[in-house]
Amino acid sequence: MIRTSVRRITSNTRMFKRLQTGGRSEGSTVASKGGISEKEKAAENMWVREQEAEKIKALQEALHKQKQATESLQKDIDALKNNTK
Known part of the structure; x- marks a missing residue:
């Protein structure tokens, strides 16, 4: 889940950088005036x-959900350990 979010963020960042550096014609007038x-x-x-x-x-939301899942699993493990004693 976290890996998916990180991959999505990374790919979106790469796409944004590609769009910034792309040679689009509407930026040519701004470039001729000395930049943005x-x-x-x-x-x-x-x-x-x-x-x-x-x-x-x-x-942060993904991390919170992951922590909740981890806590739930830890409770299940503790309950199983207590039942076997």
């Missing part, structure tokens, strides 16, 4: 931070 404006950079940075926050939240 500060406002656009700020908006992009905000978007990236939001995406990373969502990824962190998803991983």
Whole structure:
């Protein structure tokens, strides 16, 4: 479950980087003016931070579920040990 989340995050990050470096024609006018404006950079940075926050939240939820499953299994193991004594 956690591996799936990490794989998904990794693949999404790679895709985002590919899209950033792709030679799309609509960026040519911005490039001719000397690059991306500060406002656009700020908006992009905000978007990236939001995406990373969502990824962190998803991983934290997955970790919480995994901990609950581990605790449940540990209780089952303890119960079986107590029944055999």
